[in-house]
């Protein structure tokens with residue numbers, strides 16, 4: 001049974017009354033970076049799936065190393081099952097790498113190319129799984145417009161056991177639900193908020209004292225590092241533009257082939273910014289299909305975009321590539337994990353929302369250490385890239401740290417319900433909340449930092465793992 005706060009078609013947080021306070025300025029991951037409704041934020045995400053790499057598990061702190069080894073291992077064990085659910089290949093192992101012949105020059109420069117998989121738009125909004133289950137015997141019941149606002153439980157043999165939850169409708173109706181196990185899958189901010197609520201209701205004694213619930217909020221910091229010169233653009237568009245394999249878009253990513261213990265993990269990729277009207281039309285059509293809304297395109301705009309739309313279609317269907325005009329501007333961008341620190345956090349504030357819940361306070365900032373890490377990652381990556389020679393020449397671009405907008409966050413919030421076996425961890429390796437018997441967390445909040453990949457593929461691998469374990473437990477108790 002899925003208890004979902006939002007309506008059938010997801011809306012933004014401010015439309016449903018899920019506010020936050022931001023003492024350090026807005027954190028966009030908690031504003032425009034999340035949706036509420038069936039399908040959640042997948043109604044508007046980018047659909048890029050990529051596994052964390054073995055190098056993610058190379059850490060200078062033994063607790064982090066253990067947590068990351070486990071995360072990488074879960075990806076290896078359950079990645080194929082996730083790929084099967086989506087009907088896509090190439091998410092794990094050798095299949096997620098470009099052909100050996102294309103990789104050689106990059107390897108010689110200590111760059112490790114991988115291919116991320118862009119899900120087809122019709123599969124991006126995970127609401128399709130709910131719709132499919134209603135037609136099969138999967139027996140998934142979804143209750144929408146039901147904000148889970150209260151948790152009732154008691155101490156059993158020294159641990160806390162949830163007995164029921166109470167959900168509220170927008171008109172204030174109450175629904176009580178009892179289950180054997182409860183899984184918090186409410187996104188990083190709301191999952192952390194709910195755990196803080198449960199802990200506060202139990203006078204702070206539900207989680208062990210040392211568990212660092214809500215601390216260490218971090219994200220990928222996304223920034224452009226270099227622009228390709230005129231001479232390199234044609235080759236970049238020809239060799240490194242996204243391609244399609246069995247209707248999935250594949251994007252080149254470059255991760256660190258060798259890594260220092262204390263370096264921040266990142267992935268680099270190439271962006272092709274364009275103002276082309278055909279692109280705008282195609283993007284709006286596809287994104288409206290994903291969000292299950294009507295496209296907002298005027299006839300004039302559609303007409304103006306039609307020539308380039310036909311080129312996009314030709315490249316997509318015949319050449320199996322994304323149409324990128326040879327010679328068009330292209331840039332190198334890095335998405336770098338932010339070092340977790342206690343001052344970036346999520347906690348309960350003193351104000352209450354319309355559901356009688358304390359509004360979360362989200363403190364997030366980019367500090368001098370982050371800026372130093374960004375400069376270091378740029379330098380290190382461009383050194384490797386320069387070894388590719390003049391054909392791929394790219395010129396460093398200025399990093400504007402004084403920009404008024406915090407334009408760096410990539411909507412990949414992690415860290416506030418960290419997984420691990422150490423005293424500071426919030427959930428154990430099986431994702432059970434420490435100090436509880438039947439409460440689990442399924443959220444990117446369990447990842448200690450953002451690592452070298454977008455998080456959702458790995459989250460799905462954990463979902464597979466959890467479905468298996470909870471399913472087996474339920475079967476054996478019958």
Ligand SMILES: Cc1cc2nc3c(=O)[nH]c(=O)nc-3n(C[C@H](O)[C@H](O)[C@H](O)COP(=O)(O)OP(=O)(O)OC[C@H]3O[C@@H](n4cnc5c(N)ncnc54)[C@H](O)[C@@H]3O)c2cc1C
Nearest residue numbers: 005036037040041045046047048148186187190454455456
């Ligand atoms: C623009 C954008 C692009 C992105 N691109 C990518 C990408 O390319 N690749 C990638 O891996 N990741 C990407 N992400 C991140 C990705 O969307 C998230 O990692 C993913 O959606 C997280 O899933 P989730 O289930 O944890 O949270 P969500 O998808 O946010 O779902 C949480 C659900 O919980 C519900 N909920 C919350 N509180 C309650 C409550 N109290 N009671 C009942 N229900 C509640 C919400 O309504 C929501 O439906 C992107 C995000 C954005 C915004």
